[in-house]
Amino acid sequence: MDLSVKTKELRAFLQDHLLVGDGAMATQLYRMGVPVGVSFEELCLSSPRLVHDVHQAYYDAGARLLETNTFGANRDALSRYGLEHKVTRINRAAVAIAREAAKDDAFVVGSIGSILAGRVRQKVLDEFRDQFEEQAIALLHAGVDGLILETFLDVEELLLAIEIIRPLTDLPLICQLATLEVGRTRDGFTLTEAFSQLQEAGADIIGLNCRLGPAEILRSYEQSQVPEGAILSAFPNAGRLGLADGEYAYKSSPEYFAKSALRLREQGIRLIGGCCGTTPEHVREIAQALQGLEPLPRVNPTGSAQERHTQSSYHVHERQKPSIVERVKTGTTIIVEFDPPKDLDTEGFIHGCCELHHAGADAITLADNSLANVRMSNMALGAIMKGQYGMDPLIHIACRDRNLIGQQSHLMGLHALGIDQVLVVTGDPSRFGDLPGASSVFDVTSFDLIRMVKQLNEGISFSGRPLKQKAQFIVGAAFNPNVRQIDAAIKRLEKKVEAGADFIMTQPVYDAESIRLVYESTKHINIPVFIGIMPLTSQRNAEFLHNEVPGIKLSEEALERMRKVQGEAARQEGIKMAKELLDVAIPVFNGIYLITPFNYYAMSVELIHYARQKSSLLQASVQA
Structure with a gap:
C-alpha cells in the first residue's frame, strides 16, 4: 500500500489504492482520562495537545486518513454545553490540529455528524440547513482535503446535508450511513435504494459506519446492490457494546478487525477504518493486513436476498368489519x-x-x-x-x-x-x-x-x-x-x-x-x-373538572345548573x-x-x- 498518499487527490488515490482510515476519537480520549459528559470537540480549544496525541497515535498506527475532532461540532450539539457561539473556532482549530499530525502524507477530512444524532426526529429537517452550512464553511476555510458526513441514521437527513454542502465545494464528500439493522436505514430505505440516492445527490464516496460491527457491515454489503463505479467505505464499531466485568466495553479484538478488513476488501471497499470502540491497535492491524494489497472490484450480488424476501413476504390482515x-x-x-x-x-x-x-x-x-x-x-x-x-x-x-x-x-x-x-x-x-x-x-x-x-x-x-x-x-x-x-x-x-x-x-x-x-x-x-x-354527575364533579382537571372547562351556566341538584337528580x-x-x-x-x-x-x-x-x-x- 502506497503511503505517499498526498501525491494524488483523495478521489484519484482511491481509484487504484486501498486507504486506511483512523479509529474512534472519543474512545481514545476516554482512555486518556477525559470524563464522559464533557464536549470532546471543545478539547480542540482547551486541550489541543491531547487531541493531537490521538491523531498522532492513529497516524503512527498506519492511518493515512485522519478525521477532525468535529463530529459534534455543530450548533445544536455544542449548545448542550453552552458552546454554540464557538462553532467556527472549534472547527478551525480541529483542522489545524489534525493537519499537524498528518504531516505531508495523510489526508485530513472534516467530520460532520448527524444533527439528529440518533434521536427521534422532532424537528423539521429544514431547520438543520444553516447548521450544516455553518460547520462545513468553517472546515473548508480551514483547509481540509474533503468532508466526511458520518453516522446518519436517516437517508433524508444525509441527503439534506449533501444538498447544502455540495454547492460549497468540489472537494470529495464521503457520505456514511449508520444502520440499526443489517441492510436497511431507520427511515425505511434499503441500502440499495440509499446508496443510489446518495450517489445521485453528489456523494463521491459512499459507505457505512458506526452502530454495527464488522460482521454486520459485511453482511450489509453482501446483501446490497451498489451503483456502478461507486467508491465504498466502511468504518465499523468494535462489535456490539456490552457489559463485561462491571464495565461497558466493545468486544472485537484488533486481530479480528484485521481479518474483517480483508473480507471488506473482497466486497470492493477501498477506505477502511474504525468507529466506536476502535483504538490505534485496531488500526495497526488493519494497516498491516492490507499492506501491499490492491483494491478489488465490486461485484454486486445477483439481487439482494433480503430485498426479494421483503418484497414477496408482505401481507396485510384485513379487518372483518369497517373501522x-x-x-x-x-x-x-x-x-x-x-x-x-x-x-x-x-x-x-x-x-x-x-x-x-x-x-x-x-x-x-x-x-x-x-x-x-x-x-x-x-x-x-x-x-x-x-x-x-x-x-x-x-x-x-x-x-x-x-x-x-x-x-x-x-x-x-x-x-x-x-x-x-x-x-x-x-x-x-x-x-x-x-x-x-x-x-x-x-x-x-x-x-x-x-x-x-x-x-x-x-x-x-x-x-x-x-x-x-x-x-x-x-x-x-x-x-x-x-x-x-x-x-x-x-x-x-x-x-x-x-x-x-x-x-x-x-x-x-x-x-x-x-x-x-x-x-x-x-x-x-x-x-x-x-x-x-x-x-x-354532581356539583362536586362539575367543580372538580372545571377547577382541577387540565384540558376541561365548563361554562358558568353548566356549573350553576349542577349547583341546584343533588344525588340521582344531579345525574339526571x-x-x-x-x-x-x-x-x-x-x-x-x-x-x-x-x-x-x-x-x-x-x-x-x-x-x-x-x-x-x-x-x-x-x-x-x-x-x-
Missing part, C-alpha cells in the same frame, strides 16, 4: 370511553362493556392509565373484549409509560391480537398520579409516535427493519379545544394530521358555543372529528345537559365521543340510545 373511520363516512358513529378497573376484578368492567356494545356503541375506547393512575392493561382487556365478545376496542397509547422498545413491542402485540384502532396521547405526568415516584419516559412526543405507528403500516419497524407484514393501524389523535388560544391548538392539531392521524377525538365540551367553535375551527381538516361529551340533570349538547353536535358532527364518568355505564347507554334516535330523525328529515 370507525369508514363508518363515520356513512352516518353517526359513536365511540364510548369506559375506563379499565383499578383492581383485579374484571367482571363489572366486562358487564359494562357488553351493555355499551348492545346499546349500539361502534367502538369502546380504553384509556392508558389516565391521570397517571394505575389501571389494568387496556391491551389485555381489549383482547378479551374482541376475542370473547366480538367488541371493537379502541386502545389509548400514552407516550409516558414506555420507552421506544416498549412502545414498538406493545404495538406489535396489538397487531398480533387484531386490535388496530388506537389513540395516541401524550399522557399525564407520573408525579401527579397514584405512584408519584414513578418516572415518565416520554422518549417521543405524540407527533413522533403517530408518525412511527404509521411507519409500522409500511411494514417497517421503528429501527428501519422490515417486519414481514404490514400493520393496519387506524391512528387517532387528541385535541383539546378548551384553551385560551384556539388558533395555536388548531396549528398543533394540523401537525398531528400531517404526521398521519386518521381521526380526531376531542376533550369533552360543556356548552353549545364550544361545539360550534370546534366545528368552525376544524371543518377544513379532512379527517373525521369525534366531539367529546361527558355527562356531569347531567344526562339532560348531555342530550342538549348532542342536539347541537349531531347535525354538524358524524363522530360522537361519549366519555363514561365513574363507570356509570348506564348514563352512556341512555345517551347512545338518544344519539341514535336523534340521528335517525335528522336523517329522515333530510331525506324528506
Whole structure:
C-alpha cells in the first residue's frame, strides 16, 4: 500500500489504492482520562495537545486518513454545553490540529455528524440547513482535503446535508450511513435504494459506519446492490457494546478487525477504518493486513436476498368489519370511553362493556392509565373484549409509560391480537398520579409516535427493519379545544394530521358555543372529528373538572345548573345537559365521543340510545 498518499487527490488515490482510515476519537480520549459528559470537540480549544496525541497515535498506527475532532461540532450539539457561539473556532482549530499530525502524507477530512444524532426526529429537517452550512464553511476555510458526513441514521437527513454542502465545494464528500439493522436505514430505505440516492445527490464516496460491527457491515454489503463505479467505505464499531466485568466495553479484538478488513476488501471497499470502540491497535492491524494489497472490484450480488424476501413476504390482515373511520363516512358513529378497573376484578368492567356494545356503541375506547393512575392493561382487556365478545376496542397509547422498545413491542402485540384502532396521547405526568415516584419516559412526543405507528403500516419497524407484514393501524389523535388560544391548538392539531392521524377525538365540551367553535375551527381538516361529551354527575364533579382537571372547562351556566341538584337528580340533570349538547353536535358532527364518568355505564347507554334516535330523525328529515 502506497503511503505517499498526498501525491494524488483523495478521489484519484482511491481509484487504484486501498486507504486506511483512523479509529474512534472519543474512545481514545476516554482512555486518556477525559470524563464522559464533557464536549470532546471543545478539547480542540482547551486541550489541543491531547487531541493531537490521538491523531498522532492513529497516524503512527498506519492511518493515512485522519478525521477532525468535529463530529459534534455543530450548533445544536455544542449548545448542550453552552458552546454554540464557538462553532467556527472549534472547527478551525480541529483542522489545524489534525493537519499537524498528518504531516505531508495523510489526508485530513472534516467530520460532520448527524444533527439528529440518533434521536427521534422532532424537528423539521429544514431547520438543520444553516447548521450544516455553518460547520462545513468553517472546515473548508480551514483547509481540509474533503468532508466526511458520518453516522446518519436517516437517508433524508444525509441527503439534506449533501444538498447544502455540495454547492460549497468540489472537494470529495464521503457520505456514511449508520444502520440499526443489517441492510436497511431507520427511515425505511434499503441500502440499495440509499446508496443510489446518495450517489445521485453528489456523494463521491459512499459507505457505512458506526452502530454495527464488522460482521454486520459485511453482511450489509453482501446483501446490497451498489451503483456502478461507486467508491465504498466502511468504518465499523468494535462489535456490539456490552457489559463485561462491571464495565461497558466493545468486544472485537484488533486481530479480528484485521481479518474483517480483508473480507471488506473482497466486497470492493477501498477506505477502511474504525468507529466506536476502535483504538490505534485496531488500526495497526488493519494497516498491516492490507499492506501491499490492491483494491478489488465490486461485484454486486445477483439481487439482494433480503430485498426479494421483503418484497414477496408482505401481507396485510384485513379487518372483518369497517373501522370507525369508514363508518363515520356513512352516518353517526359513536365511540364510548369506559375506563379499565383499578383492581383485579374484571367482571363489572366486562358487564359494562357488553351493555355499551348492545346499546349500539361502534367502538369502546380504553384509556392508558389516565391521570397517571394505575389501571389494568387496556391491551389485555381489549383482547378479551374482541376475542370473547366480538367488541371493537379502541386502545389509548400514552407516550409516558414506555420507552421506544416498549412502545414498538406493545404495538406489535396489538397487531398480533387484531386490535388496530388506537389513540395516541401524550399522557399525564407520573408525579401527579397514584405512584408519584414513578418516572415518565416520554422518549417521543405524540407527533413522533403517530408518525412511527404509521411507519409500522409500511411494514417497517421503528429501527428501519422490515417486519414481514404490514400493520393496519387506524391512528387517532387528541385535541383539546378548551384553551385560551384556539388558533395555536388548531396549528398543533394540523401537525398531528400531517404526521398521519386518521381521526380526531376531542376533550369533552360543556356548552353549545364550544361545539360550534370546534366545528368552525376544524371543518377544513379532512379527517373525521369525534366531539367529546361527558355527562356531569354532581356539583362536586362539575367543580372538580372545571377547577382541577387540565384540558376541561365548563361554562358558568353548566356549573350553576349542577349547583341546584343533588344525588340521582344531579345525574339526571347531567344526562339532560348531555342530550342538549348532542342536539347541537349531531347535525354538524358524524363522530360522537361519549366519555363514561365513574363507570356509570348506564348514563352512556341512555345517551347512545338518544344519539341514535336523534340521528335517525335528522336523517329522515333530510331525506324528506
